[in-house]
Amino acid sequence: MSQKLTLALSKGRIFEETLPLLKAAGIEVTEDPETSRKLILATNDPQVNVIIVRASDVPTYVQYGAADFGVAGKDVLLEHGGEGLYQPIDLEIAKCRMSVAVSAGFDYASAIRQGARLRVATKYLLTAREHFAAKGMHVDLIKLYGSMELAPLVGLADAIVDLVSTGGTLRANNLVEVEHIMDISSRLVVNQAALKLKRERLQPILEAFEKASIQ
Ligand code: ATP
Numbered sequence: 273m274s275q276k277l278t279l280a281l282s283k284g285r286i287f288e289e290t291l292p293l294l295k296a297a298g299i300e301v302t303e304d305p306e307t308s309r310k311l312i313l314a315t316n317d318p319q320v321n322v323i324i325v326r327a328s329d330v331p332t333y334v335q336y337g338a339a340d341f342g343v344a345g346k347d348v349l350l351e352h353g354g355e356g357l358y359q360p361i362d363l364e365i366a367k368c369r370m371s372v373a374v375s376a377g378f379d380y381a382s383a384i385r386q387g388a389r390l391r392v393a394t395k396y397l398l399t400a401r402e403h404f405a406a407k408g409m410h411v412d413l414i415k416l417y418g419s420m421e422l423a424p425l426v427g428l429a430d431a432i433v434d435l436v437s438t439g440g441t442l443r444a445n446n447l448v449e450v451e452h453i454m455d456i457s458s459r460l461v462v463n464q465a466a467l468k469l470k471r472e473r474l475q476p477i478l479e480a481f482e483k484a485s486i487q
């Protein structure tokens with residue numbers, strides 16, 4: 273196997289927050305994904321490329337070895353299942369929480385007490401299913417791909433399971449957080465075969481990431 277390395281990142285916060293970690297490993301991305309239309313970005317190291325993919329596609333690229341390593345949120349990794357991935361480091365970046373939210377006027381507690389069967393809209397079907405099953409609640413899950421906040425406002429759902437950081441988007445849409453499901457941060461994921469075959473190249477980068485992420 274060649275010792276070239278491919279790192280999968282998503283545009284936006286994960287890319288931005290991974291840059292300082294890369295820098296600590298001596299790697300600087302020489303193109304900006306926000307202005308470039310390229311999906312394969314060069315770095316100062318001719319042996320390292322960065323590919324830009326959807327946040328939820330990062331584990332898939334790494335699982336199949338199209339990327340040797342990547343950065344993905346815990347939310348995304350739980351839905352993917354983590355098959356074929358080694359997850360050595362919690363990078364403590366892109367921090368937020370996964371929560372249940374409802375319209376401000378909806379009495380979630382009494383709906384639960386009465387055993388109502390709630391409709392819950394989310395992008396995170398597996399995590400939501402597990403959460404409500406553990407509470408012994410029967411819910412109908414509705415899969416959405418974005419703008420979950422809209423669902424309770426237009427009667428698509430009674431509740432949503434979504435990521436929250438400041439709560440600003442919830443407030444702007446007259447929604448309230450009623451349950452905190454879990455804290456979310458992004459992890460480094462490494463292809464299991466690449467970890468063995470490219471260990472010499474990967475190990476120093478993993479060590480630099482680990483050091484830089486705990487500071
Ligand atoms: P796409 O925009 O392609 O649909 P996405 O919305 O999941 O994907 P991002 O918004 O860049 O993409 O989120 C990437 C990751 O960052 C998420 O998987 C999650 O772990 C984390 N994240 C999402 N929203 C926030 C937030 N408000 N604050 C901090 N981290 C967040």
Ligand code: MG
Pocket residue numbers: none
């Ligand atoms: Mg987003």
